[in-house]
Amino acid sequence: MRIALAQIITGRELAGNLALVADYAARARAGGAELVVFPEATMRAFGNSLLDIAEPLDGPWASQVRAIAAEQDIVIVAGMFTPGTGGDGGKVRNTLLVTGRGIETSYDKIHLFDAFGFAESDTVDAGTSPATFEFDGVTFGLATCYDIRFPGLFTENADRGAEVNIVCASWGSGPGKAEQWKLLARARAADSTTLVLACGQGDPASQGVEPKGAAPTGVGHSVVVSPFGEVLEELDGAPGILIADLDPAVVKDARTKLPVLANRHKF
Numbered sequence: 001m002r003i004a005l006a007q008i009i010t011g012r013e014l015a016g017n018l019a020l021v022a023d024y025a026a027r028a029r030a031g032g033a034e035l036v037v038f039p040e041a042t043m044r045a046f047g048n049s050l051l052d053i054a055e056p057l058d059g060p061w062a063s064q065v066r067a068i069a070a071e072q073d074i075v076i077v078a079g080m081f082t083p084g085t086g087g088d089g090g091k092v093r094n095t096l097l098v099t100g101r102g103i104e105t106s107y108d109k110i111h112l113f114d115a116f117g118f119a120e121s122d123t124v125d126a127g128t129s130p131a132t133f134e135f136d137g138v139t140f141g142l143a144t145c146y147d148i149r150f151p152g153l154f155t156e157n158a159d160r161g162a163e164v165n166i167v168c169a170s171w172g173s174g175p176g177k178a179e180q181w182k183l184l185a186r187a188r189a190a191d192s193t194t195l196v197l198a199c200g201q202g203d204p205a206s207q208g209v210e211p212k213g214a215a216p217t218g219v220g221h222s223v224v225v226s227p228f229g230e231v232l233e234e235l236d237g238a239p240g241i242l243i244a245d246l247d248p249a250v251v252k253d254a255r256t257k258l259p260v261l262a263n264r265h266k267f
Helices: 014-030 061-071 145-149 151-159 177-192 249-259
Strands: 002-009 035-037 076-084 092-100 103-108 132-135 138-144 164-169 195-200 223-225 229-233 240-245
Touching: 002 177, 002 195, 014 035, 014 061, 014 240, 035 103, 061 076, 061 092, 076 103, 076 145, 092 138, 103 132, 103 138, 138 145, 138 151, 145 164, 145 177, 151 164, 151 195, 164 177, 177 195, 177 223, 223 240, 229 240
Parallel strands: 002 035, 035 076, 138 164, 164 195
Antiparallel strands: 002 240, 076 092, 092 103, 132 138, 195 223, 223 229
């Protein structure tokens, strides 16, 4: 199966961000990809208001992403914001939309980024349930950004059949942060013996824009990682597209040679 990671840098304007989705989805399909992963906050970059643009999964923004997926005959995974659980408009949910090729599902980020001076929980309601989906005989698990620091979600996805874990992120910048991102992607792949597709927002600094405030706006370095924790493909900090061929047989091989899921104990 051929997949693509679309390492874009989104901004405030929804229409401009949709244009990026259309452009990179077309580029992914032209490269032979059947599934393309976009980052967290594809709908609107962090550091901007979210309450005013949150919409349900059948709203206009998601519907346009759905139309792009149909036009390109590709599965799209993209980060958006949906209304919060309170129903009072006070918070949103940080949601991954999965659409295309007959697939319709979503995942709400469980672990909220209350760290490094940023408090995501001030404006975002946490999700409560892991999510997986099947495409072309392969089961994918979903995770978002800060989730990558919590191994239990990745092993739970594996318990639910996932051979591949997708992580969409808008990682915070700072000393050593890109290295942490790659280390965590490798660790979660090894923990769960899954392939990990970790797609982040590109680094605004690569385009001459320095981050302002504590909002996490991306460091780039999207990676594809093997079930043994080996980085197979990697981008740098700049916007770009990574196209890779996945062989789910490597997951079976890893779980035969290194059966950490079967050997673990729960305390």
